[in-house]
Amino acid sequence: xxxxxxxxxxxxxxxxxxxxxxxxxxxxxxxxxxxxxxxxxxxxxxxxxxxxxxxxxxxxxxxxxxxxxxxxxxxxxxxxxxxxxxxxxxxxxxxxxxxxxxxxxxx
Amino acid sequence: xxxxxxxxxxxxxxxxxxxxxxxxxxxxxxxxxxxxxxxxxxxxxxxxxxxxxxxxxxxxxxxxxxxxxxxxxxxxxxxxxxxxxxxxxxxxxxxxxxxxxxxxxxxxxxxxxxxxxxxxxxxxxxxxxxxxxxxxxxxxxxxxxxxxxxxxxxxxxxxxxxxxxxxxxxxxxxxxxxxxxxxxxxxxxxxxxxxxxxxxxxxxxxxxxxxxxxxxxxxxxxxxxxxxxxxxxxxxxx
Numbered sequence: 001x002x003x004x005x006x007x008x009x010x011x012x013x014x015x016x017x018x019x020x021x022x023x024x025x026x027x028x029x030x031x032x033x034x035x036x037x038x039x040x041x042x043x044x045x046x047x048x049x050x051x052x053x054x055x056x057x058x059x060x061x062x063x064x065x066x067x068x069x070x071x072x073x074x075x076x077x078x079x080x081x082x083x084x085x086x087x088x089x090x091x092x093x094x095x096x097x098x099x100x101x102x103x104x105x106x107x
Numbered sequence: 108x109x110x111x112x113x114x115x116x117x118x119x120x121x122x123x124x125x126x127x128x129x130x131x132x133x134x135x136x137x138x139x140x141x142x143x144x145x146x147x148x149x150x151x152x153x154x155x156x157x158x159x160x161x162x163x164x165x166x167x168x169x170x171x172x173x174x175x176x177x178x179x180x181x182x183x184x185x186x187x188x189x190x191x192x193x194x195x196x197x198x199x200x201x202x203x204x205x206x207x208x209x210x211x212x213x214x215x216x217x218x219x220x221x222x223x224x225x226x227x228x229x230x231x232x233x234x235x236x237x238x239x240x241x242x243x244x245x246x247x248x249x250x251x252x253x254x255x256x257x258x259x260x261x262x263x264x265x266x267x268x269x270x271x272x273x274x275x276x277x278x279x280x281x282x283x284x285x286x287x288x289x290x291x292x293x294x295x296x297x298x299x300x301x302x303x304x305x306x307x308x309x310x311x312x313x314x315x316x317x318x319x320x321x322x323x324x325x326x327x328x329x330x331x332x333x334x335x336x337x338x339x340x341x342x343x344x345x
Contacts, residue, residue: 001178003128005184006153006160006263007160007162008182008184009187010157010160010161010164010165011164012184012185012187012188012191013161013164013165013167013170013174013188013191014164014165016170016188016189016191016192016195017165017166017167017170017191017195017198018221019137019223020192020195020196020197020198020199021195021198021201021202021221021222021224022202022203022217022218022222023199023202024199024200024202024203024206025202025203025205025206025209025217025220025221025224026214026217026218026221036263036335038203038212039335039338040331040332040335041196041197041200041331042200043298043299043302043330043331043334043335043338044196044197044200044327044331045161045197045226045289045293046197046290046293046294046299046302046303046306047302047303047305047306047326047327047328047330047331047334048193048197048306048323048327049286049290049293049303050290050302050303050304050306050307050310050330051307051309051322051326051327051330052169052173052194052286052307052310052323053283053286053287053290053307053321054306054308054310054311055310055311055314055322056309057184057271057283058280058307058311059311059314059315064232064314064315064316064318064324065313066315072280072283073336075280075283076287079284079287080287080291082287083287083288083290083291084291086316087288087291087292088136088288089136089140089227089285089288089289090135090136090137090138090139090140092284092285092288092291093136093139093140093143093261093263093281093284093285093288094139094284095284096277096280096281096283096284096287097139097143097277097278097280097281097284098277098278099274099277100277100280100283100284101275101276101277101280102277104277106286
């Protein structure tokens, strides 16, 4: 990709990142969002994260088929336990990476 | 002795100091993730200036990881931008929640503050705002200190990445590890667990049945909507 392609991509992504953060602060600071929207939006993060994660753990990207024995899935179990116990973002990333690396060396 | 000018300098440095005291755990978390992002981006073919441009224009870790993954998969520019918007829609809620603590603040401050709202800075600032004694300038310092550390970490990663063999130290798992932990942060009761499980089920089925990357948006919206109706039923039955 050329410089202008990158600029277009990142400027577009920048707007898509900035507007959801800025508009509610700027315009809704005096108003109240409808309760149904607050309740629905509250469930969006868990849904997005789960929808991103599940196919990476349970499917094979090359053949786009269901798979239950992936290293990604096996490593996810101790990583999840570590995250639940410590609630440390940096620590979880490092533990996940370390386990994935070691699993790759031995399998 | 204490001219107004001196006072201003003192207060700026003390606000930055208080911000740094609170922001350091965020920064500590950002350094390995930022390095990992830089390395991944470099291995996908992005040069350091592209990584710098991305981190400055888009301060959103998960969206940046997704962007790199989608670039590696050959996704189109509109598809990446649209996915970024969907992934970042959760910040609408966080921004609205923060607005409660920033009433009648001028628009220039809010415009600057909004740039640094992330899952992490949101969580930290909300906790501080709830215990009184936290003002908006300290919150702004938290946002921008973590932002600066993030930008530097991603650029460093993209420069160091050239020295590392592909897949070294399990770097490919950084994104998965981060999502696992962010998912844990989001679990706030059984409706959240149900919604997460529904999203997992729907996204896997969607991914297997429908080509392309619409599964992220499709499964999130379906699962959140189903979760919302489950919550309504649960509340009515109570």
